[in-house]
Amino acid sequence: MRNYTTQMDAARKGIVTPEIEKVAEKEHMSTEALMKLVGEGKVAIPANKKHTCLNPEGVGSMLRTKINVNLGVSRDCKDYGIEMQKVMSAVEMGAEAIMDLSSHGNTQPFRQKLTSECPAMIGTVPVYDSVIHYQRDLATLTAQDFIDVVRLHAEDGVDFVTLHCGITRKTIEQIKKNKRKMNIVSRGGSLVFAWMTMTGNENPFYEYFDQILDICEEYDVTVSLGDACRPGCLADATDVCQIEELVRLGELTKRAWDHNVQVMVEGPGHVPLNQIAANMEVQKTLCMGAPFYVLGPLVTDIAPGYDHITSAIGGAVAAMNGAAFLCYVTPAEHLALPNVDDVKQGIVASKIAAHAADIAKGIPGARDIDDKMADARRVLDWDTQFACAIDPETAKEIRDSRKPDDEYSDTCSMCGKFCAVRSMNKALSGEYIDIL
Numbered sequence: 196m197r198n199y200t201t202q203m204d205a206a207r208k209g210i211v212t213p214e215i216e217k218v219a220e221k222e223h224m225s226t227e228a229l230m231k232l233v234g235e236g237k238v239a240i241p242a243n244k245k246h247t248c249l250n251p252e253g254v255g256s257m258l259r260t261k262i263n264v265n266l267g268v269s270r271d272c273k274d275y276g277i278e279m280q281k282v283m284s285a286v287e288m289g290a291e292a293i294m295d296l297s298s299h300g301n302t303q304p305f306r307q308k309l310t311s312e313c314p315a316m317i318g319t320v321p322v323y324d325s326v327i328h329y330q331r332d333l334a335t336l337t338a339q340d341f342i343d344v345v346r347l348h349a350e351d352g353v354d355f356v357t358l359h360c361g362i363t364r365k366t367i368e369q370i371k372k373n374k375r376k377m378n379i380v381s382r383g384g385s386l387v388f389a390w391m392t393m394t395g396n397e398n399p400f401y402e403y404f405d406q407i408l409d410i411c412e413e414y415d416v417t418v419s420l421g422d423a424c425r426p427g428c429l430a431d432a433t434d435v436c437q438i439e440e441l442v443r444l445g446e447l448t449k450r451a452w453d454h455n456v457q458v459m460v461e462g463p464g465h466v467p468l469n470q471i472a473a474n475m476e477v478q479k480t481l482c483m484g485a486p487f488y489v490l491g492p493l494v495t496d497i498a499p500g501y502d503h504i505t506s507a508i509g510g511a512v513a514a515m516n517g518a519a520f521l522c523y524v525t526p527a528e529h530l531a532l533p534n535v536d537d538v539k540q541g542i543v544a545s546k547i548a549a550h551a552a553d554i555a556k557g558i559p560g561a562r563d564i565d566d567k568m569a570d571a572r573r574v575l576d577w578d579t580q581f582a583c584a585i586d587p588e589t590a591k592e593i594r595d596s597r598k599p600d601d602e603y604s605d606t607c608s609m610c611g612k613f614c615a616v617r618s619m620n621k622a623l624s625g626e627y628i629d630i631l
């Protein structure tokens with residue numbers, strides 16, 4: 196029988212939960228040090244008590260940077276079998292979290308399958324599911340309907356829910372007055388905004404925040420405070436709508452922590468490279484060090500088809516400056532629902548960004564694998580190089596498809612006889628080097 200509600204509650208009471216123990220071990224940290232951070236809200240361990248197959252992870256800027264993969268069916272791509280395949284390959288490739296953004300059909304069986312079979316953290320956005328769940332138009336839904344869907348997701352074992360609590364009726368005026376180029380690009384944020392304008396009511400996730408916190412506390416669901424006003428283009432970055440929402444997210448963070456509910460704060464969006472570090476600093480200050488979960492940031496608007504790259508550049512800089520959690524972006528971003536290959540490309544790009552940031556931040560042990568790779572490269576040990584690679588399959592496929600002549604089979608076809616590594620090894624060991 197648990198004598199605590201959430202991981203935060205346990206940490207504050209000095210109770211070492213199995214999740215705290217596991218995360219401390221993974222992060223090479225003492226349970227005492229980790230509990231202090233969880234108790235203060237600087238690390239979240241999203242772990243719904245009903246997600247029993249979860250392999251828990253900690254999310255915090257002083258820990259290894261985690262990545263999230265968005266999946267789920269849409270009206271045009273509605274095969275849950277394919278989505279489940281993507282989930283399992285995402286986990287194999289190292290995704291620590293899966294967000295189910297399904298927006299078509301009966302979503303509950305897929306969600307329940309995720310929390311009964313998938314060891315990664317599972318996140319959802321209840322506002323998407325509200326329309327689907329009730330099969331009613333948005334304007335006919337009541338505040339209670341939305342709250343009931345949050346409860347449904349909590350009961351289904353979801354570890355974190357994105358709630359767009361930060362926009363209020365004041366935001367409607369701000370969006371109209373400030374004439375952003377891209378208005379609101381957050382799917383959940385646009386739904387909440389549309390519901391407010393159609394019903395004339397206040398944002399239910401803001402108005403009934405305490406009621407929602409009771410549910411989150413009961414199941415230990417981490418609140419991911421959604422950034423409805425994240426910039427959808429460089430021109431909108433760091434504007435009054437984004438920052439004003441962030442101020443409110445900071446206030447809501449404090450209220451959640453008062454309920455022992457764990458929090459992550461979502462962040463931008465499209466942001467010029469030179470503004471990313473400042474964005475991270477502002478978030479850390481306004482949200483008192485709560486883990487920052489960034490959606491990109493995408494550093495240019497002009498690369499559809501390659502936004503996994505624009506996002507990895509921004510993600511690396513963001514994580515180096517304090518973001519804890521990167522939401523992957525695939526080459527299909529802005530264009531279509533990602534297919535299996537897009538998902539792979541997105542994960543690889545995010546893993547590179549996260550790893551590069553971890554090395555820069557000096558996360559203990561983060562560079563060990565790079566040093567192992569360098570040793571393998573120096574001795575032309577190809578199998579070890581593949582084993583160290585973020586994507587061994589692609590690395591092996593490229594080498595195998597373009598191997599050098601047999602005589603130089605320890606090198607690669609890039610330089611062949613002119614292989615610098617081989618020449619240096621021979622020169623240093625006093626051997627004769629035959630180039631011609």
Ligand code: SF4
Binds near residue numbers: 606607610611614615
């Ligand atoms: S052939 Fe050139 S690229 Fe290939 S391993 Fe040798 S030095 Fe590196």
